[in-house]
Every structure is written in structure tokens, then in C-alpha cells.
Amino acid sequence: MISPLAHVSSDAKIGKNVKIDPFTMIHEDVVIGDDTWIGPNVTIFPGARIGKKCKIFPGAVIAGIPQDLKFQGEDSTVVIGDNTTIRECVTISRGTVDKQTTVVGSNCLLMAYVHVAHDCVIGSNVIIANSVQIAGHVSIDDWAIVGGSSAIHQFVKIGMHAMISGGSLVRKDVPPFTKAAREPLSYAGVNSLGLRRRGFTSETISHIQEVYRYLFLNSMNNSRALEEIEVNLPATKERDEILNFIRSSERGVMKGYIN
Incomplete structure (x- = not known):
């Protein structure tokens, strides 16, 4: 199930029935759960902890060094739950001394070109649409949906079941169960349909x-x-x-x- 054209470190822990496609590189200190698929041209750096039945599409980079000038090479991780899909060219940075980890929950969908910066905590059943850029230390609770091309300021919190309109600039916290839209971002009602x-x-x-x-x-x-x-x-x-x-x-x- 591991292509001979993939490079997998002997120190990586690979679960049962994991499929790894050509030209993917998996470094040491990586754990990948059972029944996960890693597509071609994926890079998984040290510190990645990936759950079961995940799908990681071409070009994704998991557990890259944080884009934070304060980072001093400390040990840290990226933890991804079960049954999460990570689409093309998604980047997820590992944590810094602040939280030591970046977390993405189970049953999530991160669409193409999403960036999740260091020390973010994303809950389960979250959908993040294409090209959303999430700065460091952001918290997104369960069942939230973030529309495409949105940018989320560092340390922002997004509550459970919230829905954020595409193209939003999220500078303030978004309370649970709400819809957020317009510029500046403001309350647009309760997410009643969701x-x-x-x-x-x-x-x-x-x-x-x-x-x-x-x-x-x-x-x-x-x-x-x-x-x-x-x-x-x-x-x-x-x-x-x-x-x-x-x-x-x-x-x-x-x-x-x-x-």
C-alpha cells in the first residue's frame, strides 16, 4: 500500500491499510492511523499525529515549522482527528511554546489552499472552504463553517455552529449559533438552517x-x-x-x- 516512489522514514509509525502514493515524503516522528490515504506529493514533517480514515490530497504540507519569528525549534505537534479530509495544497503548521500543538478535530473538511497557522485549535465537524487563511492561536469550535477566501485574525475565537460568509475579514470573535457577514463583520442572524x-x-x-x-x-x-x-x-x-x-x-x- 506504500508506493516505492514515496519516501517514508523508518521511524514513522504507519497504521494498518494505510495507502501512500508516489512522491510523498513522510519524516520521522510521524504517526498515521489505520485506513488513511495520503495522496501524491504530500509532505508530512516531524510532529504530525494523523488519525484513522483521513484523506490527504496532493500538495498538502502537514506539521511544517511555524511561520512565527518567536519559534525557537521547540518540540511541538499537529494533531488531526479521525475521518478528516485535507484537500489540495492545505498547509498546517505545528505549535509553538504557547500551546505546543495545533489541533484539527475529527470529521472536518479543509478545502484547497487553506492555511492553519501555529497553535490553532479547530473542533470536530468543521468545514473550512477554499483559500481561508487562519492566523496563529485561533479557536474554531465544533460544527462551524467558514466561507471561502476569508481571513481570520490571530487569537480570534469562533463559536460552535457559527457560519461565516465567504470573503470575510474576521477581526473579532464570532459567537456560537450565529451567521456573520458584511464589512466590518457583523451579526447577520442566527444560523437557523444549519x-x-x-x-x-x-x-x-x-x-x-x-x-x-x-x-x-x-x-x-x-x-x-x-x-x-x-x-x-x-x-x-x-x-x-x-x-x-x-x-x-x-x-x-x-x-x-x-x-
Whole structure:
């Protein structure tokens, strides 16, 4: 299953039924899980930890040295979960002393020419469309979708089930369950279609919409809106996820609705 035209280090740990195509180079200190396919002309550097049933397409570079001038050659990794697809020419840098690792979860799709910089943490079931550029230390939670050609500023956080419009400049945090669009990036409603597809009830979606009416549509600052939400809306898992996200934001969240 390993092409004689591929170079695989004897120190790499290759699982069962792994297929490695010609002209791919796999360095030492690499782990590849069972039933994974590595296409031609892929480069996997030391520190890569790749799960089971992944697909890595031609030209991808995994666990390259971070593009960070502070990097001093410290040991670090890239960890990729099971059943994740990495399309053509995707680059994923390994971590620095900050987190020691860059993480991409399970069941993700990273489309062609995506760049994931050092110390990013991407959850599971995330879709990142073509040519998205993700700077260092970014966090993207489960089930988020990032539209093509978007650029995400370092240290930004994107909440679960959020959807970001293609071509966006993401300079602020994007709260969970929302749609984000326009320039500057701002609230464009709740991602109700995506939530329905994932089994959220109409009642739950309406509750999420009511939370965001306080935050983005009632002309209150965030502190006042959070207080009003806690007083007036019943506690649910979704409400508390939103409140915790807003309170923990370090860069600040995106703007409310802009006409």
C-alpha cells in the first residue's frame, strides 16, 4: 500500500491499510492511523499525529515549522482527528511554546489552499472552504463553517455552529449559533438552517434568537444585555454557551446588525 516512489522514514509509525502514493515524503516522528490515504506529493514533517480514515490530497504540507519569528525549534505537534479530509495544497503548521500543538478535530473538511497557522485549535465537524487563511492561536469550535477566501485574525475565537460568509475579514470573535457577514463583520442572524439540519428544535432556535435580540438588536451594551438575559430568559445549555462565550472573549465580539 506504500508506493516505492514515496519516501517514508523508518521511524514513522504507519497504521494498518494505510495507502501512500508516489512522491510523498513522510519524516520521522510521524504517526498515521489505520485506513488513511495520503495522496501524491504530500509532505508530512516531524510532529504530525494523523488519525484513522483521513484523506490527504496532493500538495498538502502537514506539521511544517511555524511561520512565527518567536519559534525557537521547540518540540511541538499537529494533531488531526479521525475521518478528516485535507484537500489540495492545505498547509498546517505545528505549535509553538504557547500551546505546543495545533489541533484539527475529527470529521472536518479543509478545502484547497487553506492555511492553519501555529497553535490553532479547530473542533470536530468543521468545514473550512477554499483559500481561508487562519492566523496563529485561533479557536474554531465544533460544527462551524467558514466561507471561502476569508481571513481570520490571530487569537480570534469562533463559536460552535457559527457560519461565516465567504470573503470575510474576521477581526473579532464570532459567537456560537450565529451567521456573520458584511464589512466590518457583523451579526447577520442566527444560523437557523444549519441548526435545523443538525436536529435543533424550532423552540430551541427561537430561544437562541431571543438571546441575540438582547445582545445585538436592543441597543444595549454587552454587559447590560447579559444581565437582562440572565434575568428575563430561562437558563438553557444554549443560553449559557452564549453567555460564557461573550464573557470569555478577549478580542471582543463582532458588531450587531448594521443596515
